Amino acid sequence: MNQKELRELIEFLKEQDIAEFELERGDVKVRIKRNVPGAAPEIRYIAPHPAAPVEPAPASSAPAVSHSSSAKAETTSPTASTAKETLHTVKSPIVGTFYESPSPGSPPFVKAGDSVEVGQILCIVEAMKLMNEIECDVAGEIVEMLVKNGQPIEYGQELFSVRPRA
């Protein structure tokens, strides 16, 4: 499930005034809980690691989402939010060497506290002289860089934690 589908789902839940929603599909589990009708929803996006490639859902599955929501999601009595802060992690799609900056000695792409946008370059992972620009897949704030400059990286390894913007 991508950002766009997630947004659509949230819009749908808002429209239907559904307070809590959970969806499991393969390795992906999405749980959305809204405090008050109309308020910004709390999002929990759970992908077990090692990060299994998430199949982008075909456009035709959109009805399936609303289907399962009407079938599965129940409007529960509004409860006070008990969910803790959840952070998003950016993972490496390839094996390689991690670089925090565009070239040796230049300032890093991002540092803790920086505000980032979807598509913004966070780092480079190099494998076989192939430079892979890793982009942020969520808008928010960089909380922590979880690896060191020059460190070898495994496939699916967590690189950054990001606090998603509400």
Place this chain on the structure above:
Amino acid sequence: MSRRAATNRPAQQTDARLGQIVRVLSNYSTMVISGAKLAAEIGATRAEVWRLVQQLRHYGVSIEGRPATGYRLRSIPDLLLPEIVAPLIRGTIFSHFIHHYYRIGSTNTTALEAAAAGAPEGSVFLAEQQTSGRGRGSHSWNSQRSSGIYCSVILRPAMPPSEALVFSLAAGLAVQAAIQSFRVPVDLKWPNDLLIGGRKVCGILTEMAAEATRVRHIVIGIGINVNQITFPPELQNSAISLQLATGKEWSRVELCAALLKSLDQEYRTLLERPNARESVLLRFQERSSYVKGRKIYVEENGGYHGTTYGLDDRGFLRVHTPDGIRLVLSGSIRAV
């Protein structure tokens, strides 16, 4: 100069009419063409034709004549103009979108920007001269005017980024095949440097933009030393050109065409044949003296020595060390 393009001053793409003049003059290579006819053929005024002819002469194209007498081409110029290169690579994915620059910062930087802006797969960026040609890390690429091939291509393979690493090795094989089609033996150093007598004749820098599960675009940048006669002192022991290696001047146009054809072939094979990946790894091991039993120094991870021990199934280089087998991930190795 960096792993990633810094801000790039937009380069001026070559006036397409320059190539058109060369094409028209080549079509009638034994005849003198009047300024009026040339002007009509390319949709310019006679005064503009004269100005463009002067510009071509400045770039080393040998054209006889004046506005009053008409023009004649003395010889087909060895310039990588779309009008000259495209007819030689018909049927490849690279023949439709060739961009030429007399002077550019870096073909890779410009190709990356174009790719991000939606340039189609198969787009080719060729330059006569790079003012800030880039290599790995903080390395630059010496790019003297009209003596090398500076070429970047855009690919958009439908695959996850982890599967795209093989393009790095395939690009090296493609350049090796292109040079060897002129009967000059070239060694391959993992992952994709090309060496003659231990000196570098070609370097490749691949840059990729990808989502977690899907490659958006890959830019492969290839720099070949073709007709350089000298190199700056700091490169004299590590670089070589094809001319220096063979003692003859090379046609950059022919080599560039051979390169794009062989790149096209590797790419299509990788997309279409189920076992193409294994074939790349197998051929790489056959055609590189660096893959097995070679004593090397690995620069990454604090640096270490070892003896090469083949490739793993993803194409990473295995190195036998006193601490066991280690994998070289990023790329910088040298013989010791």
